[in-house]
Amino acid sequence: MxxxxxxxxxxxxxxxxxxxxxxxxxxxxxxxxxxxxxxxDFSNVKIEPLFKETVDFETFSKSDFRAVKVKDCVAVPKSKKLLQFTLDDGTGKDRTILSGIHEFYEPEELVGKTLIAITNLPPRAMMGIESCGMLLSAVNNLKDSEGEELHLIIVDNHIPA
Incomplete structure (x- = not known):
């Protein structure tokens, strides 16, 4: 059968x-x-206008977007907004990125996540710590209030650094 x-x-x-x-x-x-x-429920989201200025492909293609694994994340002392990320970017050397998202995320909920970062921005010192890149996120500006929601771009953990 x-x-x-x-x-x-x-x-x-x-x-x-x-x-x-x-x-x-x-x-x-x-x-x-x-x-x-x-x-x-997306009914409370205010859509922002699109940028009128365009970026040519050559300029865009210079940005190094990487999947990064969050090895550690801590609140920056004396800062209400900053989180300090220790990231695996696939190079074998840890990368530090600071992001002003503490209002939206607690550090411990991000450890182990796979995020998207731009890694070839010039280093920038914040609160005496050098940040080497920027994490990508999406922001919802809410219609009925002056607040906003921020969501990191989190991808499937099967994607390697």
Whole structure:
């Protein structure tokens, strides 16, 4: 007797789903999958106008975008905004980047994540610490308030530094 298997993208096994952490934000953190767009309320987001000035391809292609692994992240003493990242950028030498995102993230939740950084910016000293690059993020300016949400560009952990 021949057996036919039908593969699906959705788990048919409740135990498997519980093992992964179920649906929702907590379960998504370990699997690398994110909340579907239809489950997010975008009605409160204000869209900013696009830049009118263009950048030619040659200028853009000079930017060195890298997947970086967060080895360590700590709050910078005497700063309310800055986080200091120790990153693996794939070169074998740790890279330090400072980012003013402490309002949006706690350091311990970022350790182990894979982020995207521009690594060939000139070093910049902040609070006496040299920052060698910039982490990419997206900002939502909220319509009903003067606040904003910031989200680091976090990619699948299977992507190597």
């Amino acid at each position: 021949d057996v036919l298997y039908f593969y699906t993208m959705k788990s048919l096994d409740k135990k498997n789903e519980e093992k992964r952490g179920g649906e929702g934000e907590a379960g998504n953190a370990d699997t690398g999958f994110f909340t579907p767009n239809d489950k997010i």
